Amino acid sequence: MKSIGILALAGAVAAEVHKIEVGGSGGLVFNPNNVRAAQGDIIEYHFYAKNHSVVQSDYDTPCQLAKSNGFYSGYFPVSDGESKSVFQITVNNTNPIWFYCSQGNHCSQGMVGVINPPADDKNGGLEDYRKKAASFTGKAGDSAAAFGGQITSSTGGTNGSTTTSPSGTATNSGSPSSTSASSSPSSTPNTAPGLQAAVGGVLGALGLTIWSLV
Numbered sequence: 468m469k470s471i472g473i474l475a476l477a478g479a480v481a482a483e484v485h486k487i488e489v490g491g492s493g494g495l496v497f498n499p500n501n502v503r504a505a506q507g508d509i510i511e512y513h514f515y516a517k518n519h520s521v522v523q524s525d526y527d528t529p530c531q532l533a534k535s536n537g538f539y540s541g542y543f544p545v546s547d548g549e550s551k552s553v554f555q556i557t558v559n560n561t562n563p564i565w566f567y568c569s570q571g572n573h574c575s576q577g578m579v580g581v582i583n584p585p586a587d588d589k590n591g592g593l594e595d596y597r598k599k600a601a602s603f604t605g606k607a608g609d610s611a612a613a614f615g616g617q618i619t620s621s622t623g624g625t626n627g628s629t630t631t632s633p634s635g636t637a638t639n640s641g642s643p644s645s646t647s648a649s650s651s652p653s654s655t656p657n658t659a660p661g662l663q664a665a666v667g668g669v670l671g672a673l674g675l676t677i678w679s680l681v
């Protein structure tokens with residue numbers, strides 16, 4: 468069995484799971500950093516080296532906690548491979564959800580992303596958000612404990628339907644960080660409309676060693 472029906476689990480609604488990779492060989496990035504998701508869908512953040520987080524902000528104030536609601540994953544220190552835990556959030560509507568990593572200066576270095584970027588956006592999209600983040604000084608907002616989502620064990624996920632960004636906004640630079648996982652999870656073509664979650668998620672043997680941040 469390589470896949471499970473999310474539909475069957477939900478019993479009613481066909482929620483799609485969109486996987487976003489955090490950190491890893493790509494460096495200070497979310498991959499993809501730009502996802503289109505429907506109401507009820509789940510965004511599943513998978514954490515790779517080094518020690519990242521994901522936090523929702525408001526559009527105008529990157530690197531700071533959203534003023535109301537929002538989410539914060541906590542930090543996921545990973546020395547090698549993928550954390551065996553993922554952070555999931557539920558998409559309740561199709562308004563943009565802007566997010567960043569709160570570790571060190573990762574946010575101002577461009578570790579930001581968006582779910583459901585404004586479709587009609589001319590110049591206020593991810594690139595502007597990233598620019599605003601770049602001028603942020605100070606300590607990026609985090610919290611004492613995770614909130615607004617669920618930490619659960621990794622079960623893989625569909626390969627996040629990346630959107631082509633609205634206005635040439637930066638997407639990941641060509642090189643998909645398919646880190647050389649020795650037996651790559653069967654790359655099912657994107658034909659199935661999101662009802663399958665590839666049970667990939669090669670769970671690296673995650674040694675939680677102390678990882679020094681630079």
Ligand SMILES: *[C@@H]1O[C@H](CO)[C@@H](O)[C@H](O)[C@H]1NC(C)=O
Pocket residue numbers: 536537538556557558559615616
């Ligand atoms: C979606 O709604 C639930 C229930 O109100 C809430 O707990 C969750 O934080 C919301 N998700 C987001 C991304 O705001």
Ligand SMILES: *[C@@H]1O[C@H](CO)[C@@H](O)[C@H](O)[C@H]1NC(C)=O
Pocket residue numbers: 626643644645652653654655665667
């Ligand atoms: C997921 O997408 C990345 C590129 O975005 C690709 O390298 C990888 O092989 C895909 N994985 C699966 C399971 O389709």
Ligand SMILES: *[C@@H]1O[C@H](CO)[C@@H](O)[C@H](O)[C@H]1NC(C)=O
Pocket residue numbers: 518542543544570571676677678679
């Ligand atoms: C991960 O980062 C957080 C925030 O900087 C820090 O408090 C924590 O000690 C780090 N964990 C490890 C194992 O380095």
Ligand SMILES: [Cu+2]
Pocket residue numbers: 490495518519520568569570573578
């Ligand atoms: Cu980070």
